[in-house]
Amino acid sequence: MRVILVDDEPLALKHLERLVGEIQGLDIIGKFDNPEKALEAILRDRPQIVFLDIEMPEINGIQIAERIHNTFPEMNIVFVTAYNEYAVKAFELNAIDYVIKPIQRKRLEETVRRIIIKAPTPIDTPDDAGVICCFKTLRFKSSMDDPDIIEVHWRTSKARELFSFLLQHRQNPVRKDVLLDLLWPEFDESKGLAQLYAAIYQIRKTLKKININITISSFENNYMLELNDTKIDVDEWERGMNKLSVVKGDNLPQFRSLLSLYIGDYLSEEGYLWAESERERLRILWLHYIKDLADFFISKEKYTDAILLYQRVQILHPYVDSSYFILMKLYDLIGDRHSVTQQYNNLKNMLKDEYGIKPNDVIENWYEDWKKKQKRAEIFLEKK
Template structure:
């Protein structure tokens, strides 16, 4: 894995380079004290990871990261700084990690191991393609180094949704009359069946054009979708969750890698009402997992990393009170008063708008004690 280091302090830059040279699997191919020079080099060479100081003259690490991510969204960004208050901005830029100076070799090695694990997870385990349902419905084909997304042009929106519906019920019989009631409720039975058969034909034709060998078997009264050897991201993710070892310093990167594989809620972009139950089930599993990992980080006093995870949890599920309260307490530990106040304000607005409620008494009492203001 090729790395570039950017820090305006030469001694710190040399120290970080030395630490990384002692870690297997990473190759430092550039060090820069001038962020403008670093940006020019990154534009031309596209490294795998960029280690950035935050506070630099002329161009800050945050500004440099924004430019880099616009150019190459897949590049891994790691902030290395003496200041914890930039953790939220790092989260917004989807930074992979946030290291506080002075950097310890063990902590740096853990970050590198996470890169290696993420890369391994992204590699195709076999030549089998994959269907993805996190955030949106996509098809991915294996390449030399990683899966690549295939551009799919569905004949109709109905064909796309019916395929997603059969995929949702994979390996199980789905009655044709139920499909008619859901997809063509206002059409008489004869025309409805014609529409159904035509749409199934369109789906099969689309799958064939993609080289995706998913079988949709038709029986007298029902269809059955069989994935055959095609993988499904939801199933692969759930297998990973089920097989995880208990969280320890040695297994932390495995847990964090599975957090990252959850790219968004189940079929979020599609807006299918029939998928709401599964979306909530998978989201609950992910929230439970990310909370478990965040609490482990809090126990290790790695507060900036815990802040990043709780912010991700809040982004995926903004209507639960716990993430706001935990972030208030973490920002307090980081002595970031503005962010504590901002989280309480956001919580108050969210509860009023969504539920016509106020924060629970425990949260109000904590905030009153912290702020010295009686609410």
């Protein structure tokens, strides 16, 4: 394995060179006491391992590691330092190890052993790069068509929420102080940052374990989640619906298939308050497409198909009162009197229980007129 050594102290660098040179399988391709030149060589020559001192002038090891990680996230970084105060920050940057000076050969051999046995992460092709599902709850799949869910074990609920928040703000930088206020408001800055760094480290480990090729970059005081080739079901759904735009006979199967992806509101089971605006936006969009499809069925006098759509609306959104009124009208069109009355009673009970109100005058008047028509029809039939 190709190795580059970086330490601004000549004696420490020489000692490190001697120890690394004695370990079989390692090839030292560069050693630097100038951190700027070291960074140039690392980005150019792409070694498998970088042994990196932290306390250096002009640019320190943490800053170098951030730049390495943003360009080559899989590169093995081993911090070598006389101080242990940087441990949390080191592991936030996904360092493979953190070795305290003076370095012992046995300790260094253990570090190299960990690197050698670390399984490489294969990079999938774009068609099989993994999918993150956000409708209803956070889940992972290997592809859009795969029905099986990848089992994921989050170490903490905060790590899961942090990932979800970064995912919602994907491709955009998110300030660390925003994350601290959101997830660890009870801690002071120092303790909060320790929690944040640990959670980022766990997220990276989790994504790597399930082979999802997502990068979380750290720069200045920000994090940014980059999807690379990974897909999100919400994006695929919205992009597909925008392409179809208007329901027509030739795109009806695709329209119905895309609508079926919406199995529940965006991250609804997670209960994140910060997700509510996006949840509401997608909900409104889905209801708009449902109405378009239902109107298409009604125009073709396929009332049962329209009824099935609005029944689905009621299952997912029982407090959308308009669905009850629409179903009352649709059931009237197919002559299902019992279901008209049932929908009206369901609406009346829902409004009373949830809001302490009655159906509005438009619905009340329509229902009273409908009952009168039914009564007249019964009288007419009795006379015959």
